[in-house]
Amino acid sequence: MIANYLQRVGLRTFNVLATMGHAVLIYLKVVFGFSRLSIFIPLLVRQMYVVGVQSLLIILVSGLFIGMVIALQGYQVLVSYGAEGSLGPMVALSLLRELGPVVTALLFAGRAGSALTAEIGLMKATEQIASLEMMAIDPLRRVIAPRFWAGLICMPMLATVFTLVAIYGGKFVGVDWLGLDKGTYWSLMQASVEWQQDIGSMLIKSVVFANVVTWVAVFRGYHCQPTSAGISKATTDTVVQASLIVLGLDFVLTALMFG
Amino acid sequence: MDRKKQLQQRRIEIAVGLFVVLAVASLAILSIKVATWGMTGGQDTYTVYARFDNIGGLKERAPIKIGGVVIGRVTGITLESEYYTPVVELRINSRYSELAETSSASILTSGLLGEQYVGITPGFVIDDIAMLTDGDYITDTKPALVLEDMIGQFLYSQSDD
Secondary structure, three states: HHHHHHHHHHHHHHHHHHHHHHHHHHHHHHHOOOOHHHHHHHHHHHHHHHHHHHHHHHHHHHHHHHHHHHHHHHHHHHHOOOOHHHHHHHHHHHHHHHHHHHHHHHHHHHHHHHHHHHEEEEEEOOOOOHHHOOOOOOOHHHHHHHHHHHHHHHHHHHHHHHHHHHHHHHHHHHHHHOOOOHHHHHHHHHHEEEHHHHHHHHHHHHHHHHHHHHHHHHHHHHHHOOOOHHHHHHHHHHHHHHHHHHHHHHHHHHHHOOO | OHHHHHHHHHHHHHHHHHHHHHHHHHHHHHHHHOEEEEOOOOOOOOEEEEOOOOOOOOOOEEEEOOEEEEEEEEEEEEEEEOOOOEEEEEEEEEEHOOEEEEEEEEEEOOOOOOOEEEEEEEOOOOOOOOOOOOOOOEOOEEOOOOHHHHHHHHHHHHHHH
C-alpha cells in the first residue's frame, strides 16, 4: 500500500515537472521562433486587434472609475490632516507603481487571456492544430507566436493608457468635483513623480506581467484536454493562475525596486 | 469577396495603428505632465560637499534650492570617518556653476510638516574669491533645526527663572 502511494506521488511529481518543462520549451520556441517577417507581421497585427484594441474599452472604463475612487477615498483621509494638496502625488504614485500594471494585468487575464486559451483549446479540440501539423506548418509559429507577441506588445500599452485615464479620473473628482486647486494637483504630482523610478517601474512591471499572463494563457490552451470540459478547465486555470502569479510577482518586483 | 476581405484587413490595420498612436501619446503625456526627469540623470552636474552638525531628517534625493528654485539633489549622506560629522554630497546642475565659495548651505523644512531640503544662499563675490568647483566643501553651514532640541532648550531656560 505504501509502495502504491509512493508510486502515485512519484507519478504526479513527474507530471508536474513534465508540464513545467513543456511550458518552458513552448515559451522559448514562441519567443525566438518567428518565421519570415512578411508572414508574421500581418498575423501579429490581426492578433493585436483582437487582444489589444478590443480590450481598450474595458481598460478605459475601469481606469476612469479606479482613478475616481482613489481620489475620492484619498481626499476623505487627507482632508482631515489638511493635506488634500497631496492628492495628486497619491493618485499618481499609487497608479504608476502598483495599480496601473497590476489591475491592467488582471483585466487582461480575464478579458484577453481567457479568450486566447479558449480559442487555442478549441482549435486543438477540433483538430485544426493537428491538421496544420499535417500540412507541415508549425502551429507554434503560425498560431501561438503571433498571439503571444501581440499580448506582449499590447499589455504595456494598455497599462500606459489605463494609468493616464485613471490620473485624469482622479483629476476629475479631486479638482472638478471636490474643488481642489488644479495647479496644486498637477504641480505637486510633477514634483514627486520621477520618470526613471515611477514610469520606469510601471513599464518594467507591465512587460513582466505581459509575459506571464500571455504565457499562461497560450500554454493552457495549447496543453489542454481536447474536450469541452478540458477547455473550460483550461480557461478557468488561465484566469486563476495568471492572476495569482501576477499578484505574487508584483510583491517581488516591488520589493526589488523600492525595497 | 476578396475585395471585402482586403477592406476588412485595412480597417483592422487602421484600428491597431490608432491604438499604437494612443499608447505612445499617453506615454508622452505621462512623461510631460506627470513626471519630471530626475536632476541626477542625463544633465551635466557638479558635486560639492557640505559638513553639517546635524542633518535632521534630510534624505537622499532631497532637493537643493536657491530662493525656492530647485538647482540639484542630495546624492549621498555619509559620516566623516574621523570626527563623525555628517557630510552631505550635493549634486548641482552645471547651469548654476557660478556659486562663490562664500555661499552658505542650511537645512530647511518646507512648511511645518514638509520634507527637508538644502537651501543655499549665494555668497558675495570679490576679486580673490573663487567659485565652487567639483569636490569643494561649503564651509559655511547651518544645521537642521531639531524641534525636540528646541523644546528642550525652551524648557531648560524656563526652569532657570
